[in-house]
Amino acid sequence: MAHFEKAKSIHDWLDQRLAIDKVNKVMQTEYWIPKNINFLWAMGMVLVITFMMLLVSGIFLLMYYQPNIATAFDSVNYTIMREVEFGWLWRHVHAVAASVVFLIIYIHMFTGIYYGSYKKGREMIWISGMLLFVAFSAEAFSGYMLPWGQMSYWAGMVITNLFSLGSLEMNGIVEWIRGDYVPAQAFLTRFFMLHVLLVPLAIMALIGIHFAALRIPHVNNQDGDEFDYDEESAKYLAGDTKGSKVIRFANDFLSKDLFVVAVYLIFFFYLVFWNYGFAMDPVNFDPADGLKTPAHIYPEWYFLWSYEILRPFSKDIGLMAFGFAQVIFVLLPFLDRSPNVAPANRRGPFAIWFWLMIVDLIALTAMGKLPPEGIFSTIGLYAAVTFIALWVALPFITMMEKKK
Amino acid sequence: MENNSRRGFMGKAFGAVAGVGAVGSLVAMKQTWDPLPSVKAAGFTNVDLTTVEANVLVVEKWRGKPIFILKKTPEMLAKQNDEQNARDIKVGEDSYLVCIGLCTHLGCIPAYASGEEKFKCACHGGEFDTSGIDILLPPPSPLPIPPFKIDGTTLVLGEEGEEYKKMKEAGVTV
Known part of the structure; x- marks a missing residue:
């Protein structure tokens, strides 16, 4: 005791x-x-x-x-x-x-x-x-x-x-x-x-x-x-x-x-x-x-961006793009190859990546709410492709970043 | 040393009991989520085809799903190709489209535009012709044909009749 x-x-x-x-x-x-x-x-x-x-x-x-x-x-x-x-x-x-x-x-x-x-x-x-x-x-x-x-x-x-x-x-x-x-x-x-x-x-x-x-x-x-x-x-x-x-x-x-x-x-x-x-x-x-x-x-506003990544493609490719969008953010610490911990505006090209990503997500969100017709479908498709391209580019952009 | 091997044995004994229990509970949990027998035995749906008018879509409910029944007009039949003819269900002189009315993209119910003579899905813009064949993306395949049997002028949904088996063999039901 x-x-x-x-x-x-x-x-x-x-x-x-x-x-x-x-x-x-x-x-x-x-x-x-x-x-x-x-x-x-x-x-x-x-x-x-x-x-x-x-x-x-x-x-x-x-x-x-x-x-x-x-x-x-x-x-x-x-x-x-x-x-x-x-x-x-x-x-x-x-x-x-x-x-x-x-x-x-x-x-x-x-x-x-x-x-x-x-x-x-x-x-x-x-x-x-x-x-x-x-x-x-x-x-x-x-x-x-x-x-x-x-x-x-x-x-x-x-x-x-x-x-x-x-x-x-x-x-x-x-x-x-x-x-x-x-x-x-x-x-x-x-x-x-x-x-x-x-x-x-x-x-x-x-x-x-x-x-x-x-x-x-x-x-x-x-x-x-x-x-x-x-x-x-x-x-x-x-x-x-x-x-x-x-x-x-x-x-x-x-x-x-x-x-x-x-x-x-x-x-x-x-x-x-x-x-x-x-x-x-x-x-x-x-x-x-x-x-x-x-x-x-259409889903609630907070799911629109990932819904819009699903929508402009044929069924299987749409599903793969959607699956990609769901998991890719988790991998951010490993896709960012730069050792620098600093605000984006002091990291060169990463700043451009950051703001492009924000603009792209807003574009996807807006297109997800609109009916899937004409120009909206086209913008949605480009925004979805841009989303994937930005993630593919991230390791290369951050690898080139100068060490602070 | 002796103590260690006793502890090792007790650990393994616990592991064995827990493992059996874990597998058993997973089986129970999986099956608890399966559709109930009452749901599975939801039965069959009978449709009287004599009251169906040409180019007017009839929607019946079978196992909670909408079933489209469309009687073809002579003009439609005249324009049809072999692929479309193969999906027709013939009862006496008349030809019908019978299919599950859920878009093969993500399961919305397409609406029938009788003027344009095609099905249009409002969710993601997919389109199907009067034989339920996909003609505009994103749907990847035609509207599926449910198991059916022709009993005189009555269509029995849920039972596999001769006509259905032939269509299934020809690969036109999906």
């Missing part, structure tokens, strides 16, 4: 049993953050807060939602929206957060790409982050099925059909995923389970890994500078807070983080109260009908 003394206070009692002082030091007061960062470094906390809002609003929606193909549509559009007090609030928070979370994920991702925060020891941060992107995509897709409207049904049909792998015609896999020949009761109930249990569990585990991966390499900074964290933190603890290049996570950095969160929340609730329409597709306000395809099927 370990030795315990009579506690002097509740704090002391807890500290003897849980080492709360030590935990507080390791997790907060002596977790060091560089000083030369900007508001883009707050996106992680913005994402944590958005995920919490999804979780809380989801818990309240779960109390009235019915995963049954006969009652799902009305349980959302009648029970939750009209009968439940503040049911509209939970639904609109959930819908807006599901859309905005992807906006922040993209900002977070491209901040990492711009500042080179994915290499030289930070590979696992990038990879766990990309796995989180995949998990959030699965969460968004499974959640989109639940209101069982026309877009739910037909998005479910189209996306599950992708698993037949084109000309391989593996319809058995598609039927296995659906539990039926078409999306029906078995499909709705299993995607409900995925949405409320399995995928959220995976997301929470991945968030843990993502944070842990940050611990040893530390967060990057605006100049890609390497610090001796022991030396800088010793300076800080000795009282030279001005001379030190680092600050404490809490309360120093956290206070700034939460300030950005506050600005974000004002924008977020402006959307929830006055401009939630963008997150709710009008076509999904028609109940699912297996015998009537909507005139124009």
Whole structure:
């Protein structure tokens, strides 16, 4: 039996049993953050807060939602929206957060790409982050099925059909995923389970890994500078807070983080109260009908770029291009052959690569929303080819980069 | 040393038990997701062909999928080539197209434009002719012909009749 003394206070009692002082030091007061960062470094906390809002609003929606193909549509559009007090609030928070979370994920991702925060020891941060992107995509897709409207049904049909792998015609896999020949009761109930249990569990585990991966390499900074964290933190603890290049996570950095969160929340609730329409597709306000395809099927805005890479090609080539687009970002730390960790604008040709990629993704997103006709098809095709070409060119561009 | 080999044995024993359990649970998990017997036995659909009008698309539901039935007009038949004729189903004097009405690209339901006499898919712009043959990308293949049997003037979907078997052998059903 370990030795315990009579506690002097509740704090002391807890500290003897849980080492709360030590935990507080390791997790907060002596977790060091560089000083030369900007508001883009707050996106992680913005994402944590958005995920919490999804979780809380989801818990309240779960109390009235019915995963049954006969009652799902009305349980959302009648029970939750009209009968439940503040049911509209939970639904609109959930819908807006599901859309905005992807906006922040993209900002977070491209901040990492711009500042080179994915290499030289930070590979696992990038990879766990990309796995989180995949998990959030699965969460968004499974959640989109639940209101069982026309877009739910037909998005479910189209996306599950992708698993037949084109000309391989593996319809058995598609039927296995659906539990039926078409999306029906078995499909709705299993995607409900995925949405409320399995995928959220995976997301929470991945968030843990993502944070842990940050611990040893530390967060990057605006100049890609390497610090001796022991030396800088010793300076800080000795009282030279001005001379030190680092600050404490809490309360120093956290206070700034939460300030950005506050600005974000004002924008977020402006959307929830006055401009939630963008997150709710009008076509999904028609109940699912297996015998009537909507005139124009398109995904939510955050999947449009990869959807547009699928669309302009013949079936098999389209699928391969789509598969390429899904995995290629994960490989970024290994395709970037330059050892430099620096902002893109100081890396020569990589800066051009970065901005071309952004413009191309915006073009793909815009074309994905428009009907697949005439000039839009052509622009979409060129943008899709450009996307692939940019990734093929990346190792060569970065190999030629001068060492800093 | 003796302890080590005992630990080694216990580790292997645990590994064996866990391995058997893991494989067993994977089998159970896989089969839990299979379509249920009630879903598989969703049965057959009977369609009375005498009420079908020429150049008017009839959509029936079979195993949750839409089935297109199109009676050809004499003008359509006059223009048809061999590939198109091979996909026709003949009942008495009349010729019909019977196919699963899901675009072979990604499973949307094409709409029938009776004026242009072709099927157009709104999702990604694919087109099929009146014999269900793909004439404009992205669909890679014709609309498939479901298993059927002709029973007088009734079309039985889900059962493989003589006519269907012949078409299947000729390779025109997919």
